[in-house]
Amino acid sequence: MEIDRRNFFKVGIFTAGTLIAPRLWGDIGLETVAEQPWEGPPGHENEVLSVCQMCPNGCGIRVRIYEGRAVKIEGIPGHPLNNGSLCPRGQSALQLLYHPHRLAYPVLNKGARGNGSLQRMTHEEAVGLLAEKIGDLVRRRQTHRLVIVSGSHSDTDELILRRFCDSVGTPNYIKIESLGRRSRSMAMGLSQGIFKPPSIDWSNCNFVMLFGSEPGTSDISPMWLLRGFGELRQGRAGRRAKIVHVSTHFSPFSSKVDDWIKIKPGTYGALALGIAHIIISEEKYDADFIEHFTLGFEEFKEVDGTLRPGFKEHVLNNYEPAKVSSITGVPEEVIIRLADEFSSNRPAVAYGGDGPASYSNAVSELVAIHSLNALIGSIDVPGGVLIQRDPPLRMPERVSNNSLFTHNLSQPPVDDSIRSSNLPVYMAGSNLPMRLSDSSPYPVEVLVLVDYDPLEEAPGPNYWREAFKQIPFVVSFCNFSDESSRICDLVIPPGTFLERWDGKSVDSSVGFPVWGLSRPVLETPLDGMDPSSFFMKLAKSMGHQIAGAFPWQSIEELLKEIAMDLNPSPGQVNPWDEIAAKGYWSQSPYRFGRQREVYQTRGNRFNFFMYSMEAAASHLRSAGYANLDKTGTDLAQSAFLPNHNSAEFENWDNRELFFLELFGTTLSGHGRHFSLEGLRELQELDLNKSWGLWLLINPRTASKLNLSNNEIVWVESNHGKLSARVKKVEGISEDSVGMIFGQDKGTEHSDTLSNSAMSLVGENISPLGGGLCWGTTKVRIYRA
Ligand code: SF4
Known part of the structure; x- marks a missing residue:
């Protein structure tokens, strides 16, 4: 068979998993979070107010702490968004906090990625190592070759990471937003x-x-x-x-x-x-x-x-x-x-x-x-x-561009996006992993992933695997061994949102401005370091203009400054004290007219x-x-004017193809936290199927293809193929099949081969909106 570029990656789909068989941290006996001593004073109980970040919406939460352990999360009564209640995802955050597979410290991969020996580090040592790598780019005036891709829901991470990129001199801060946004x-x-x-x-x-x-x-x-x-x-x-x-x-x-x-x-x-x-x-x-x-x-x-x-x-x-x-x-x-x-x-x-x-x-x-x-x-x-409406936050002024690195900052971004004053939104370009693997428009030397697992969450995971091979140093901030972190050089656990300082604006719901204060709920948190604190420390360690862009001693100090202009309620003097006592600031009602x-x-x-x-x-x-x-x-x-234009679909094969409907659910959203067992079991209520990857198919289509329930089939698109079990569902059209985001997580496939349904999707981007068009995919189905 002639191996062209497309076939090369398709072959990779079937072989990559075994070639780079990753090892789980648990396999090599590294200590996990669940094994840490967490005891507090006997009988002591308290409650801490904070903000849920299991999704980007920012509900107010109160966390009950008993003898040093968080034992229950509930909503803050009276909070404008959730008024005391909480969705199942929010309640499952405790599973995230105490998950037995959570990593407790940074790990450096000392050999071939995915197969080398793993070395435990402190966060300070990880800061030093990254400072060395970025410092080398600074010395060679190649700082634009640093790329940070962030899927973090944290507003503070967004502020700090963007600022770090500005101060170092790279145009390559790439924010991964929720699908459709x-x-x-x-x-x-x-x-x-x-x-x-x-x-x-x-x-x-x-x-x-x-x-x-x-x-x-x-x-x-x-x-x-x-x-x-x-x-x-x-x-x-x-x-x-x-x-x-x-x-x-x-x-x-x-x-x-x-x-x-x-x-x-x-x-x-x-x-x-x-x-x-x-x-x-x-x-x-x-x-x-x-x-x-x-x-x-x-x-x-x-x-x-x-x-x-x-x-x-x-x-x-x-x-x-x-x-x-x-x-x-x-x-x-x-x-x-x-x-x-x-x-x-x-x-x-x-x-x-x-x-x-x-x-x-x-x-x-x-x-x-x-x-x-x-x-x-x-x-x-x-x-x-x-x-x-946004809260009147006193955001720090942008880093001035009269630095040594202005030239690097004005390089074309690697994701081919357009940032223009004509266009008030950031327009994403396409084919980021292809551009990374082709070193286009220039080679990338350091890639940092923050709360983002492209091998699981992005289309074209094999293009990402290829991109990783071209980049000399890849870092992932993640709390669990995920598909991407298994083939990174350095893995840094950032801890959960329950262990950090953060400020969160409510983004689209109530209309009037709301700002929530997130803070560590445990008195003795782990030796974790959230991305904002890490990058602030990193910047300070690099000196010169980079350190000067971060004058704050801590994230708490930065948040106090940001919150300075939030008006206190009548009778209150200090907005910060009021926010700390209440857990959030808001200004209601909505102003019409x-x-x-x-x-x-x-x-x-x-x-x-x-x-x-x-x-x-x-x-x-x-x-x-x-x-x-x-x-x-x-x-x-x-x-x-408002119009309907025909959608374009990938018609790649002459045989019968089906629309691939990839959707999220109320419980799992777009599937990011599907690995939490409690959430997965709850999914049973929705789908009657919890574990494993399921292909939802109309019963008439199934009988036409001679398929029965539970049978394993191949689902193949123009970009890859994976196996799933058949579940007949009347609500799916006869010309479509359905799959659920993230449903493969935690299956028998997950530590050997990326079985993400997103691997079937191409990197089709709507140029006008910049969003991923994940619904354009068509697949064929056949017995495995
Ligand atoms: S996950 Fe649920 S509780 Fe948490 S912010 Fe989102 S909607 Fe609110």
């Missing part, structure tokens, strides 16, 4: 000028239409959403709201809503615009809101005479219900019913989740969905879309005609991006 942020940015996901006032809605959204898998806090749903379903006498779930597959969440609507993959935006068509043609839109708060509903002329098309005519001409029905598979009468219910049960809200965000047309689909909210005036009103804050667009209105999309498209084109989705390349003016 970039596209959701971009959709809000293009229409409202706010480049962050929307917040929703769930508890005051009368009608909720969720497009491909499962609680716990989008940016919306599951606690906020579930609390809101409880309120709108049962908490308002005589007023019970209706929840509609539009999705490609029937999930446990679908069974809990009032109305489940099945839709073809990649067509959510068409359905939204079909609904808009009915609302407009029947004149059921909010004319007053349209007149005062939107731009581009009707066609208009610029001062220079340029004629801009209007949303109204565009939708009436292009999205008739019959046409939309044939695109989406949703019956015409259902589209008409949804339009009627949505427009006559206000306040109503439409929200696009991971479903639409997963396809190549993500941004245009999400914009189309959000345009429904503008149509009925559901923005900045009770029960509508809110803007999440501040048009300039809600619409940071041209004319301070909702832009049906999206000027910033026009700017983004022309900027990306001039930056050499040829492969824009149609919305961005089409110069017709109507391209800058």
